[in-house]
Every structure is written in structure tokens, then in C-alpha cells.
Amino acid sequence: MKLPAEELKKRLALACRILGTEGHDDLNLGHVSTRAPDRQDLMYMKGRGLCLSEIQQEDLVTIDFEYKKIDGSRNPHGELPIHIEIYKRREDVNCVVHTHPLYATAFSATGQELRPVNNEGVMFANPLPNFDLVTDLVVTPALGQSLAEKLGDEKAIFLKNHGIVVVGGSVEEATVRAHLLEKTIKTLFVARVLGEPRWTGEEEAEQKAQRIFTGPKINAMWESLVRQLEQREAPLRILRSLEDRLTRKT
Amino acid sequence: MKLPAEELKKRLALACRILGTEGHDDLNLGHVSTRAPDRQDLMYMKGRGLCLSEIQQEDLVTIDFEYKKIDGSRNPHGELPIHIEIYKRREDVNCVVHTHPLYATAFSATGQELRPVNNEGVMFANPLPNFDLVTDLVVTPALGQSLAEKLGDEKAIFLKNHGIVVVGGSVEEATVRAHLLEKTIKTLFVARVLGEPRWTGEEEAEQKAQRIFTGPKINAMWESLVRQLEQREAPLRILRSLEDRLTRKT
Amino acid sequence: MKLPAEELKKRLALACRILGTEGHDDLNLGHVSTRAPDRQDLMYMKGRGLCLSEIQQEDLVTIDFEYKKIDGSRNPHGELPIHIEIYKRREDVNCVVHTHPLYATAFSATGQELRPVNNEGVMFANPLPNFDLVTDLVVTPALGQSLAEKLGDEKAIFLKNHGIVVVGGSVEEATVRAHLLEKTIKTLFVARVLGEPRWTGEEEAEQKAQRIFTGPKINAMWESLVRQLEQREAPLRILRSLEDRLTRKT
Amino acid sequence: MKLPAEELKKRLALACRILGTEGHDDLNLGHVSTRAPDRQDLMYMKGRGLCLSEIQQEDLVTIDFEYKKIDGSRNPHGELPIHIEIYKRREDVNCVVHTHPLYATAFSATGQELRPVNNEGVMFANPLPNFDLVTDLVVTPALGQSLAEKLGDEKAIFLKNHGIVVVGGSVEEATVRAHLLEKTIKTLFVARVLGEPRWTGEEEAEQKAQRIFTGPKINAMWESLVRQLEQREAPLRILRSLEDRLTRKT
Secondary structure, rough: OOOOOOHHHHHHHHHHHHHHHHHEEOEEEEEEEHHHHHOOOOOEOOOOOOOHOHHHHHHHHEEEEEOOOOOOOOOOOOHHHHHHHHHOOHHHHEEEEEEEOHHHHHHHHHHHOOOOOHHHHHHOOOOOOOEEEOOOOOOOOOOHHHHHHHOOOOOOOOOOOOOOEEEEEOHHHHHHHHHHHHHHHHHHHHHHOOOOOOOOOOHHHHHHHHHHHHHHHHHHHHHHHHHHHHHHHHHHEEEEEEEHHHHHOO | OOOHHHHHHHHHHHHHHOOOOHHOOOOOEEEEEEEEOOOOOEEEEOOOOOOOOHHOOHHHEEEEEEOOOEEEOOOOOOOOHHHHHHHOOOOOOOEEEEEOOHHHHHHHHHHOOOOOOHHHHHHOOOOEEEEEEOOOOOHHHHHHHHHHHHHHOOOOOOOOOOOOEEEEOOOHHEEEEEHHHHHHHHHHHHHHHHOOOOOOOHHHHHHHHHHHOOOHHHHHHHHHHHHHHHHHHHHHHHHHHHHHHHHHHO | OOOOOOHHHHHHHHHHHHHHHHHHEEEOOOEEEEEEOOOOEEEEEEEEOOOHOOOOOEEEEEEOOEEEEEEEEOOOOOOHHHHHHHHHHOOOOOOOEEEHHHHHHHHHOHHHHHHOHHHHHHOOOOOOOOEEOOOOOOOHHHHHHHHHHHOOOOOOOEEOOEEEEEEEEOOOHOOOOOOOHHHHHHHHHHHHHOOOOOOHHHHHHHHHHHHOHHHHHHHHHHHHHHHHHHHHHHHHHHHHEEEEEEHHHH | OOOHHHHHHHHHHHHOOOOOOOOHEOOEEEEEEEEEEHHHHHHEEOOOOOOOOHHHHHEEEEEEEEOOEEOOOOOOOHHHHHHHHHHHOOOOOOOEEEOOOOHHHHHHHHHHOOOOOOHHHHHHOOOOOOEOOOOOOOHHHHHHHHHHHHHHHOEEEEEOOEEEEEEEEEEEHHHHHHHHHHHHHHHHHHHHHOOOOOOOOOOHHHHHHHOOOEEEEEEEHHHHHHHHHHHHHHHHHHHHHHHHHHHOOO
């Protein structure tokens, strides 16, 4: 059941704004993409120049897996290879998030294995890989391939001294995962100060993950993120519309 | 002196929004319930799907202690047993809060005993129990019974790698307790970084708790939380009503 | 040069709202007072029941140093002795702040001596005393006297597992001091995580304090706090007035 | 390609408000200056008395390098020597920022060398100098010269127990650098709690810095900061204009 392209782009723009306003904004850096609904070798992706929190549908670009821009008025980000090489290697992946959120980026510097400290931790109980071949940007197809290989079949990967890449079968899934990855590391940060954390064991983590993070539940979490975004965006939207209305009257 | 059902539901919705906007929101997870005023074996509870911060009176469901939904358009949360089994075991309890706030959830992972580091700490001077039979969701009556048993006569319990359950004789009491439990652990978090905390001793803690946290004072704290919620909710409420008014005029 | 009573009360209400919205709010707890301009044995003080952030001029009460309420519709706080006994002992003090801000309250639990880690730290370079006779509320004249004695000639004192008391020659001075005491401990909190802090030495601290924290400069800082408060309060104030205006028209 | 004076002043005011609302505000302390476009020995600088977050173009003063005020209604800050002595020694510098942000100020107390923990860290991979001759304000030309000398050819310098000085070839560059210096230390703060950070090596840091922080990319980051400032300032600006319009009508 493929979504129409316009609906998919609308969700991709929402994902950018959700992540951007939930702690993933880093000036104009970071990007999210989604595979096109009708072609396996094409993606829509945030264009260059804006913050994640600013992205509207018209700020997206369309790129094919030969690295050619097909559509869109903005320039593409230099880290295209992260997205393209993962899509090529992982047929199950339809959305790739690459951002630099505070807690996960700091965690990437420690080289530790992430273990499940709270509910969302169980989603990443299978220790996430670390990409430390370089700490520089991933701007060549070769580096993108190395990263994709290191990611393997996992949901996310830490980029040493750089940030995270999170993938999912849909925009909704990758966004919720990226949000919860940052949140679980924030909880770990607090736990590290308070004492010595205990973890959820492997077996229980798997069972717990299957209970909490099934498809419909992930979608309900996404819907929560969308509604919370609307709450944050509404005041300025309404004020601008009031201003506009009153100005025109005068 | 029982409250009318409508008034009680109104307070339950306020409790959800207070906690949700004071650090207890975790997407659409977490729930609060209150025992019905006219039947000991019935409760009103936040329905599934929304964030705590979004709950209005119409989002509540009515559930009897046979786990049957009596009223309400939303589905119930899967963790009903937390609420029902505590109400069954504790006649003094009329409100149950289950949430995943940052500091208390991180603390639950450490397995430590909480000791009184500041004023509100004395409310929990009797070391709170830890539930570590599972870290998974509490979705069966048997698990709910184990949790209720472990809670014993206490005001709250930590759920390892999961969150907290806080109870009270009224919506007001449980809400204030949940708010202050999170706040005292936040203070502990800061104290742990600054140095080696000293504690209030057992005897003084009891006397101090009786001075600060009597019924009328808890109610005055609840009133403060309600007024602060109104301050946070007012801007968007007013903006939406202005927008509505001006749109209709045009 | 004494201020008229009304002007003084206006400043006291501002001080309450400044501190309340700058991290000193703790539900309806905490209080600020100022000595009356025309009588040495009288004070105006925040009344009971509201948050610091809510206080308007009409929420103040007038209390004499025999602990008798002279004026005001609200009840007085139980911790009157903190204020009265300090005013009795310290003729130079015309304003007393007692609050429970996060960082300073956590610091009070550690029993450490505060040393100057940044600019505002030099204001408290003379190590501040710790009051640890009790951690309970200071509700008797005898406890108030002990606290006043322990405060001695200092600007502030830590109350173990409880909070802080800060004094000044004016509302402006005590407010700025309370604000900067919390801020310097927040900086210390960060420094403790980053490494081993170095301190400003005694002699330099004194000289630096005389340069930065003279009377006129303290007043300019107070003015900054007042303007920032107005920025925070303006949106809701304007929205309520717009709503009021448009409602009346209809 | 020199900017007209008015355009330059507009950017300087924006820089003040960006930094002031991004964590560099410290009451009315801290200042930013820029070299005049038509004379090497003249600068525009934030005037005294206001917070960085409040600065409009008319709040700037013009000062020559003989320490004489040429223009502007406000008084100059006492720390003029920081700016003047750096401009005298560094022809490449056209903007000087001096502020007391939380993380960088705390770091200045530790005396550590900053190493690259994340993307922006590579901008400061060449260890930044520490100025610890005094921790007091830099209010004499002699101290300003010592500071300028210690700064050498670097982008920024830590002032022990005091704050930071950051320089750049343009307002845009110095502002982005100051913003990212604070941000990288915030990431280090989190990393220190989470574990033992690994760093980007010298050679890779240099290459990475050249990739991410070229002139056009710095300018795009500046533009992001300007747009985000507009988002923060818009609500109150619009509300005040609505209030004004409706008041005049009545």
C-alpha cells in the first residue's frame, strides 16, 4: 500500500520539523529522506540551506540513485551518499535520518555500547554499531558504502564525533526511532549521574520491544509527535494570519 | 464528602494535563486514573492514544474492576492491571498515576534507595520500594497484583527501567506527590554532581513531612499547579478563539 | 532617601515575579519581604497561597516585628521568623529572600563551601555560612534567631536540605544577589562535570566584586531583570486584553 | 567589498540579539563590536545598560582606538580594551565577541584544553589559549594588550573564571564561532557524564573544518541564526503591533 507522492512528501516535511523542534536542529545541518513510492531508485530529501525545523514540502529535492537531482529548486546536501548507499543495500529501508542531536552525538564520542535503560531503550537492545572509519562528513559513495555496510541490518548507527543515522521502513518509523534514540540517551545521561544503571536483559528487551513498538503503536506515537508539532507551530501561524488579516483591512 | 462524578473527571483531566506539561509526557504513554465516587469497584482513566498533556474530560474511559469498559469512546491502556489491582488492595487509594518522567525513570534504573535531599524529599523518607520482577509493561492481573503487593502501604514505587507509580487518597494528592517525586530526584541529580549529599534524618523527615504536606497544604499546592497550567494553556486557547472570531466575521 | 510605601510594594511584587520566573518558583512556597520605609519594625511580605511568579501588589501583607499582621487580605507564611529575626539583628538589611531554587538547594545538601568559579561568584567569595541546626522549616522565633546569628554579617546563608536566605540593603540588591547566587552554582554544576574548577583568589575576588557589584551596577542589573520580566509577561497580558476587547465588542 | 555602515550596524545588532537569546545573555553584561567599514581605527559596539538580547541599531556606540566615543547616546562598556587592543594587533579581525555563556565560562574555570568532540569542535581543534593573568575584568589597555597577545592568531580565548572572547573576519563569522564554541562545550559536558570521550585527530580535524566551516557555509549558518531569531521575536512583535492597532481604533 504505497502512499501518493504528495502525501509522502508532506510527511517527510513533518518529520523534518518534528525532529528539528525536538532537539535535532543543528543550524542548517542534518537531513531526512524517503524513498519514492513508485521507483525503488529515487528519493525525496530535505534540500540544503534551511534548518530541519523550517522545512516545507517545497523545500524538498528529488534525487535518483545515480546521484542526479531530478526535481526541486534547492541544492542537495553533500552527504547524499549516506542515504543512497543505505537504500541500495537495504530494500526494507524507506526513510533515512541523519542528525546531530545533543545526547546521541555526545554518546557517539564515547564509543560505548548502548544498553536498555528505560522503555525506549529496548528498541535498541541489539547493540547499535559505531562508525569510526572517519569522523568527517560522509561525502563519497565509498564512505557511504562503508557506513551502509557497518549499519548492517540495524535500526541505527552512531557516527563517531559526528552524530547518528537512523533508518526505518517508513517516515513514521524512522522519525519515532530517531526521537526515541535521543530520548533514551538523555535518560542514560541522568542515570549515569544518579548511580550505576541496571539494564533490561536481552530476552526481556526483545519481548518488551515487541509489545511496545509494533507498527500500529509506532504510528500512534508518530501521530502524537505530529499533534505536538502543531501545538508548537500554531501560535506563530495564527499570529501571522491575524496580522495579515488586520493589515489588509486597514 | 464525595465529589460529583463530573467534577472528579474534570480534576482527573487537569491532573493529566498538569503532569503532561510538567515533565511526565512521554508521547502517548502514561496514564492516571481515579476511583469513581459512588462505586468502590469502578474507575475513570485516561483513554489510549493521546498524550497526557492533551486529555480533556471526554477522553476518559470508565472501567470496572472486572476489567470491563463501561463507558467512553477511547480504548483503554493495556496497563489497566496497575490501577485495578492497587485499588483492590488499597481502600485508601483513590488515584493512581503511572508515568515515565526523566529523572525518576533514570533513578528507577539505579536501584538505589531514595533519601530526603530537600523539602519534598521528606515526603518519601520511608524508602520507596522498587519493582524489579519485570521491566516490561504490567499487562496481566498477576503482574498487577505483584506490583500492588510490592507497593504495600507506600505512596509510590519505582518500576525498574520503566518509570513510577504514585498513589494518593485523591487526584490532588497523587498529582502533587508525582510532581514532587520527580522534582526531588532532579534536585538529587544536581546534588550528586555538586558533591556528596547529606540527608534529613528519619525523625526530622517525619516531623517535617507532617508540617509541609498536610491535606490543606497539598490542596493549595494542587491549586498552584492548576493555575500554572492555565498560564501555559491560555495563549493558544485565546489565539484560537481570536482566530475563530475573526474568521467568522469575514 | 526612602521610597514611598506604594513604590516599595510595587518593587517587592516585581522581585517576587522576577525570582519566580527565573528558577525560584517552588509551587506556592518561598517568600520575599522588605522593611517598611517609615518604620524600622514593620515589613511588607508576600502573602501565603500564591506562587512567587503570581504576586501582585495586593497580595502582600504588612507584619510588625511582634509577629502581628497589620494589613493585607492574605495569610502570612509560617516562616515569618526568618524575616523578622534577621531584620531585628541586621539594621543594614531591608530585604530578605527565602526560596528553594534547584541548584542552590542541591548545593545546600552538600555542606560545601562555595568558592568563586565565575564573575558572580566573587560576590560570595567570603564563604557563605550553612545553617544545619535543623532542615525543617524555620517557624519559631528561637529558630529564626539562630538562623540570623549564623547568617552574621553575610549576604546569604544555605539552609541544609532546604534552600537559601539572601539579604540586601534594598529589594533590588537582595533580588540580584539571589538571582546570581543560583546562577553561580549552576555554573559550578557544569564546571564540576567538565573538570576540576580553579577559583578566583581571595584578594582578587574582593577587588573584582567591588568593580562589578557596586550600587549603581546592581541597580542596572535589577532594571535588566525587570525588563526581561516584562518580556515574559507581555504576551499573555496583551492576549488577555485583546480577548477582552473583542469580547466586549461582540 | 565593504558593507555600508548602516548595514554593518544592523548586522551587529542582530549578532547581539542572536547571542543574547542563544545562551550568551548575562543580565546587561557582555558585548560585541565590529570594525567600521571605512576606517581601520574605529569600531561600532554595543552600548552599556541593556542586555545583548535587547540591542537595536540605535543602542550602538562608535569608539575610536584612542578610546574616545565618537557617536551614540549610550555609555561604552568598561571593557573597551578587549576590543581595541585586539583590533590593533589583528588586522584580519573585524568583529570581537565577549560574553559569559554557561558552558564555556564553566570550562574556562577548568583550565583544560578543548579537544574536538563533535562537528563544531574541529573549528577549535588548535587548542584555544587560556587567559589567566587575571580573572578580573579587562579594563586597562595594558590588560587588553596582554589578552590580545595571548590570543595570538587564534579564533577565541578562554578568560579564566570569567568567560570567552571570540573573533572573526566578519560579524557573521565571529557570531557563528561564538555560538558553536558554546555548543561544542555543551556536547562535551554531556559526553563527560556518559563516558570517556574520544576525539577527532589533528589532521582529520583540519580537513573536516575546511569542509564544514568555509566562508559561504558560515554565512549560511549565520542566515539560519537570523531566521531563528526572527521566529523567537515575531510573536511579541506581532502582538504589540496588534495591540497598538486595536487601541488606536477604539
